[in-house]
Amino acid sequence: MSSVTYGRGGLPSKGAACYLKYGMTTSSVSRRSVLLSSAAAAATAAQTTAPVRVAFVGTGHRTWAHIPVVKRIPGFQIVALADPTPDFRDKAATLVGSQPALYSDYRKMLAERKDIDAVVVVTPDSLHAEVVVAALGLGLHVLCEKPMATSIEDANRMIAAQKKAGKILQIGHQLRFRGVTSKMAELVRGGQIGEVKFVTAYLHRGDWNPASWKAPDPKTGAPTVWRFLRQYMGTSLLEDGVHQLDILQWVIHSPIKRVSAVGGNAVFKNRETIDHAAVTVEYASGTLLHFGFCLLAGGVRKEETLIGGTAGHLSTENGKITLRNHATGKTQTFDTSVRAAAPTGAVNPAAVTEIGAEEAQFHAFLNSVRTGAPPLVDAEAGKDAILIPIMAQKSIDERRPVLRSEFPA
Ligand SMILES: NC(=O)c1ccc[n+]([C@@H]2O[C@H](COP(=O)([O-])OP(=O)(O)OC[C@H]3O[C@@H](n4cnc5c(N)ncnc54)[C@H](O)[C@@H]3O)[C@@H](O)[C@H]2O)c1
Numbered sequence: 001m002s003s004v005t006y007g008r009g010g011l012p013s014k015g016a017a018c019y020l021k022y023g024m025t026t027s028s029v030s031r032r033s034v035l036l037s038s039a040a041a042a043a044t045a046a047q048t049t050a051p052v053r054v055a056f057v058g059t060g061h062r063t064w065a066h067i068p069v070v071k072r073i074p075g076f077q078i079v080a081l082a083d084p085t086p087d088f089r090d091k092a093a094t095l096v097g098s099q100p101a102l103y104s105d106y107r108k109m110l111a112e113r114k115d116i117d118a119v120v121v122v123t124p125d126s127l128h129a130e131v132v133v134a135a136l137g138l139g140l141h142v143l144c145e146k147p148m149a150t151s152i153e154d155a156n157r158m159i160a161a162q163k164k165a166g167k168i169l170q171i172g173h174q175l176r177f178r179g180v181t182s183k184m185a186e187l188v189r190g191g192q193i194g195e196v197k198f199v200t201a202y203l204h205r206g207d208w209n210p211a212s213w214k215a216p217d218p219k220t221g222a223p224t225v226w227r228f229l230r231q232y233m234g235t236s237l238l239e240d241g242v243h244q245l246d247i248l249q250w251v252i253h254s255p256i257k258r259v260s261a262v263g264g265n266a267v268f269k270n271r272e273t274i275d276h277a278a279v280t281v282e283y284a285s286g287t288l289l290h291f292g293f294c295l296l297a298g299g300v301r302k303e304e305t306l307i308g309g310t311a312g313h314l315s316t317e318n319g320k321i322t323l324r325n326h327a328t329g330k331t332q333t334f335d336t337s338v339r340a341a342a343p344t345g346a347v348n349p350a351a352v353t354e355i356g357a358e359e360a361q362f363h364a365f366l367n368s369v370r371t372g373a374p375p376l377v378d379a380e381a382g383k384d385a386i387l388i389p390i391m392a393q394k395s396i397d398e399r400r401p402v403l404r405s406e407f408p409a
Contacts, residue, residue, distance in 0.1 A: 063122045071097075079115055121143070137164075143170045149386060150233065150386075159380065175243045180320075181247050192311070197309055198308040246382075249388070261395040320333060
């Protein structure tokens with residue numbers, strides 16, 4: 001039997017072109033790829049027959065979207081759900097349909113159930129770390145929703161737990177699996193615009209879902225949408241915008257030096273978390289990033305990224321990429337779509353012909369669990385993505401630029 005090469009993201013490939021599809025350079029591929037021996041590949045093939053048994057911790061709106069996706073993938077079986085809110089948990093149980101075990105406390109579930117292979121963590125943001133560390137400590141694989149954590153200290157604890165356990169920890173930045181993202185990363189990291197010098201990106205969207213889980217306000221005790229409370233969400237920039245910032249950290253690929261931000265509550269004043277921000281980031285490479293964020297575009301979600309380099313300029317808007325070369329003046333457009341992101345080498349190609357980014361992320365997780373291939377969005381990438389939001393919120397709070405060196409490594 002011939003050996004099989006797996007890339008970051010757990011996507012088997014026939015060659016470097018496949019990796020580039022997922023935005024990796026060939027050198028990073030050779031660094032991070034895992035060459036399975038014939039014996040290991042045979043063992044992997046044998047494992048593919050047994051479903052990976054999954055438990056969800058946190059069964060609110062996001063889990064209601066995850067469940068139908070996970071059910072469509074034959075390699076998964078949902079065996080248990082843990083959530084303290086009965087109606088949210090019951091709705092998830094109905095969506096699963098096959099009578100999963102139900103728990104109000106995830107710790108009891110993890111202690112009692114011996115039939116769980118992997119945990120999907122979908123709690124409010126600041127609770128991710130404790131669940132992830134507990135699950136990894138029991139030798140379980142984890143897919144943790146974005147943002148990975150609300151503090152760098154928590155992210156570091158999660159990274160340490162992953163290293164100790166040697167299990168998969170994938171972070172739920174599913175937009176990395178979109179066609180537009182992988183094409184943009186391929187073009188930028190492949191040198192098509194030369195060195196990246198100046199990036200402008202923005203996200204305009206509406207307010208947070210008012211039907212989100214209500215947590216007790218620490219000051220008044222009143223049940224409050226958790227996304228209005230800094231104790232649970234840290235900052236609005238962590239809850240959204242973090243998708244784009246994750247992708248930009250991936251393509252800019254340089255350490256952050258300094259962040260300056262202004263922002264606050266222009267419209268939604270009666271809450272702790274901000275409704276707009278203007279953020280400037282200076283990278284060690286000299287690259288500058290300007291990121292604009294607001295919650296004031298009710299009913300709309302509009303995001304755009306423009307990247308200026310020494311050799312050209314690239315912009316993305318609604319799945320369309322435009323690339324212009326400075327010297328030749330030649331302009332190319334790439335019309336990507338979610339379907340273009342289908343990982344054709346995934347475990348069950350037949351099941352993913354009509355794939356979305358969400359489904360691609362679960363296929364990649366399944367393949368990582370089965371083969372040990374490092375995830376495309378691993379714990380280090382999850383940590384990179386939260387740095388700008390955390391630094392920007394401190395800059396807003398203290399009305400001054402903040403240096404990366406002021407924060408834990
Ligand atoms: N990747 C994406 O595009 C995306 C989209 C939406 C949400 N999310 C993420 O998903 C997570 C959940 O968001 P949501 O929209 O489902 O929120 P939600 O308010 O709808 O649900 C949160 C759930 O967490 C439960 N919960 C609270 N404390 C818990 C605990 N100690 N143990 C277990 N469960 C607990 C609540 O009871 C509730 O059911 C967040 O981290 C959010 O950032 C990601």
